[in-house]
Amino acid sequence: MQKGVHFKSKSLHPILMRSIGLILLMVLPLLCPPSIAEMASQGRDQETMGVTAQENVIVHQNETVSAYITLHNKASINQEFTISPLSFPAMLSPVNLPLTETLVPNHLNQFVFGIKSTTTASFATYQIQLSITSDFDAEINHTVTMNVTVVPYSDLNFGVDGVTALTVDENVRTSVAVNLSNNGTYPDNVTYSLYTQSNWNWGWIMENQQGGNAYTVLSPGTLVYVYLWVDIPAVENGMPLLQTGPRFTLTATSSLDGATTSWSFDLLMNEKKNATIDDVEGDITLAPDEDGRIDVVVRNVGNSPNTLNISLQGVDAAGNPLPDLQPADRFNVSGWTVALFGGLEDVELLPNESRTIQIGIQSPNTFSGDISVQVLVFADGAMLNTRSAQVNATIQRISAGNLTYSQTGCDAILPNQSCDASVEVSNTGNSYNSYALRTGAVTDGFTVVLPSDVLLVQPSQTKTYPRLQIFAEEQATAFLLGSATIELLDDSGMVVNSVEIPLKVAPEIKWTFRNVEEQVNAKGRLSIAMEVRNDGNAVDGLLVQLQSSHSTPMGFIPPDSAIYEDGVEFPRSFEINDIPLGANFTIRAWVELPQDQNTNGTVFINTSIRSRFAPELPFVHTSEGEYLGMTWQPSEEVDEGFNWSSAFETTLAYVKAWAFVVMSVMVAGVIIYKAVIDRERRMNEEAILPYQQISGDAHDWIEKFRGNDSNSAQPTSSATSVLTGNTYENVEQMQVQNAPSPRAPPIEPRLVEAASLILGRGIEEQREELKPSQNTNQAQASVPLPLPQPKQEVVQSTEASSQQGQPDDLEF
Template structure:
């Protein structure tokens, strides 16, 4: 037992991977001794830090090694030196000692050296140098407990965030690392990342967050078990003194219930009226102990459930008897534990026929995650096959072009069979042309079908992916196998120039504007370049979405990404044509665009700009001063040209002024009230009744009968004679009207009385009983007479006539 212990002590240093522990150390391998020591040591003010020198005695006898301080710059001091250790042959010894920095030490890096001597070999003297950095003290602290646990679900990316605070007095550049023994994928959600490390800078007394994500894998084969999971250690290394602050957390997997069918015999051949069994292996792939629910579902030849046959552990159909053996549901399976069950078939007494069965398994408590597998029992004959395909160019199909697929089929049944192909489930808008003919294949032999043609539509977009399933059917119409062909549309690069405008201004600058249209089938990007046949100033006017070199005054190239289909993109550029050439010439400017998908295929538009040599350029005008004579001639010409206009304006103004005065006078006269006017016949108010018959008065008959006049004609004649109706005058004061009415009524009443007395005297002096002889000759008119207008004072319309 003692020898075993000594052997362990002897071999343990050799078994430790020293290369990893000394990754940052320095050392030397000599003939008598091998030593190693840290290359760099960090010490704080008023602190003693422990360091070491490891010695390996390679001699065949004992050696006493002494370590002494050789060079210790101020203000550093050593603690525990000199030190002497005795080493037996082939043994290791780590000699520890201290290096101290006082409180007043400044932050700097110093080099210290030590000597190693041996009592066995006086001439042996090795020098060990270390770099000692006097650094400020860091103080990083995570804002959570040292250990935490989280429960996670499968296939969920878990985000973890934790805060960290710099409680030191100086800014600290912190490096973060994450360590775990698991193979779970993880990464950082931080702006500064380099490989597996993340970085951030923390100012004094500030807080920052560390963001990372961990991809939780699926529960497979019962692992990870429920409430178990890997451990992660997040470390923060200070940039001040390389101090490490850690935080540990575990991710525990949540409960997952699931079951699967590992294997099942796909087919069984039985003789008529005989039985046989197929085996299936079911397994609990959840992460907790559980029982399984196992049932059988009879299927038709088209894989539909048999009518009137519910799923059960035993059923009869069409003379077949199918039963489940070893499918008890009270057997508890541990995670990833499996069991074997059997499906028995009892065939009817017929010469042909088949029974299709689907095995359905789910874990107790997870009825929605059903695992299924199908098998078939066939009487006498087994029909089976395998299919393989070999595509040719189907992952890069241009629009309206085709690729071919070769299909091979292998008859794995026990008799010859005729196989045909069928296409189902084509996606992506592809057209699949499957050969209509079949292939007669002997047992355990293969055959190749005519090529299948797959065509992409004419308007297919680039990178459109699709799949098509090619099924192999036997001579009974059953699907024996299928294969899936993947297709992809290749990008079609097509750009066109439209609406090209080129203009040269007076200063000799050629402006170019053109529209570039994406007529391809992909959302593409452009690399636009400008080239000239002459060395002239030129450049693009990049749009807002362009990417070009920063700091360039006149960019001659830029990039634009994500230009949609059938969209126009405007390119604007300018070129300063030469002004100092001795001869005339033409500048040729090439605007080249290249697709991001096919930069080797350029699209070029050439613009031309003609320029004049110095001898043909127009001379500039010479400033000869102010031409006073010319200005006088110009003034006289303006006066002659505008004199007639000014005279016409003055004459028209005088005429308009006279018209306004006359109009105002007539308006003042028209405002006189009717009772204020003196009517020459005011006393002869009975004259309006002259047409009535008066006794003793001799009346004469009209010379001709009355004529009917249309209403419209009468109104027109009335307006022609009397003018249009005058606009209503402003309303007169009611009191004034009342007073005038009283006076007028009084005079009218007296006048009527006088005239009535006179008429009465006249009537009494003549005979009024006899009718007039002229009335007997009147002819009655069949049409109605035109009514006369009332006897009212009609004011003529105001006419702006000129009275000179």
């Protein structure tokens, strides 16, 4: 193995360094080649065209090389570009020029042309100029200048052709050397460079180095060796694989014409056998007479396929092998049984492939103890690279349990009531155990009754206790929150688990109606007043509603603390909150009994109250109020002032109703008036006829009225019977006016009696005659008319007229 070469540089004087810097600053601009392209056009030309060209072109004598110019059309329309030779020295000539092509907007194109050198061209650098024009604008003319260097041919060759394969080992610095010869006719300053895609470290073993490259000057016909080194890394995770490795390429570049020659070599890794233990699950704890397994992950970290050798070794706590025990895949010691599972040795693993094995451990039937085991792994053929890992197993009796519950109604317990809870115990330990229940902390106001059973539970087994009960006290207030803790005790009396059952007292909704009073005033308003008492266990709030079987005005008289809708004059519902326990409050309401019904009836009014805790359970009180139909209602005069419109309508209704009656009365009055006039005329005529005598005896005519035959009545009697009271008075007045002024003698009593009898019979006959013809429903008067006291002359005159057959004017 060769050692690397170290270089040590000496620092220059600061003044000298500054002087060299100033000289370089002045000389470098003169040495720099011309710019890529010299733009001869205006700034507007740069907006329509972009130009990129080579700076330097190398050509040999009697050789044609390619050069390029890249154009960019920056205009918004198509442009046709033309490249023409503008200035060429005599030693050089253009090829394939002029060149014309069209570019679409915003597109690039590379124009390739040739430059040819003559056979007698001197080895020097020449300048050529090219002109670029566009059909877009005739004034656009770009000039491009290039440096063309005519150089001699170089001829460098490595002593090895093709690719060389080198086998290497891990963790070794490998030196590589190769020869290079200059077969040309001119001295050449050769530059060496090394390229690889790997990250392996490498370096030069040469004197002239700069920036990662090495340099040598070769005279014509001479040979030189190139030295370098490469550090070979270790094989990790199976990489690099057997007979694989990175490729390195060594390149030599001529300073004459820039020609390059290269040589490649591959560094191939030798075989490496190795194994490793990637992961061990860790120590385990076992119950008495229990088995457990520990996972171990092993891997082939060599660079070739291989098998692994795996074995177990009993050791003490310090890792020393137990006496009389050799590595094996199974052994027994002190009641412990240890075995290897999945550790077959004929399983081949690829590089970096892993497999999982298991270490099985069976504990003895004791309540304490431990064991330590080593797992040994090495790759076949590499026993010296044995890997080991230690695992431990311990016996531990775990007393544990899990308590769960399910409850029914414990989140809403009524006072003096209970809820049930079911409790299950699971043995989460690693051995059998006996479990009992014990009451822990219980909130005041609740009482827990536990079963006294003790359950024997095997590991991973679950059993259920008899149901326990939780009571709420009789005086418990609503929404009292609490909890009851149930503890689980193992066979040693230790609390291994507990559960906390949340509790809550449910509101008992109980409202009582008291002192209900109902009154109806003279105006038909039913007033209702009642007391409501909170006999529950919660400070409650109520929603009070009023409903009626009839559509009628009604409403509450809400208390001061009531909540009801704004703007409602007669609220039919309201809310009241925070009514203490045992408190009373009064509900007042009124209902207008219906006044517009045709029949009598009863109004049913429901006053319902709903607790805000149980609005689905209403408390209802029903009130009744009887009302009269319009026919049975007493009239009531209401002074509402004089209403002209109502008066006009009433007058018009009366006119329509009584028009025909008034007309009938007027016609009847005219007829009666005519009859009275005619009667008066006849009486006047009778008064001036003294010669008329009454035939027969005045005392005999009455006898005919005493008979039973009503048909024997004379027309005089019929005429007399139809006289009304007013007519009779008029006749009497007329008789009085026409009578002689001397006082008439007194009428005999017998005559008065006879006249009364005659008038009474006549009126009865008139009633019977008028019954079929009358259209009125009013009853007729049955009282006899007052009897006037006619003079004797009048009676005789009447009878005489009747006997003569003259008609009576009252009969019409």
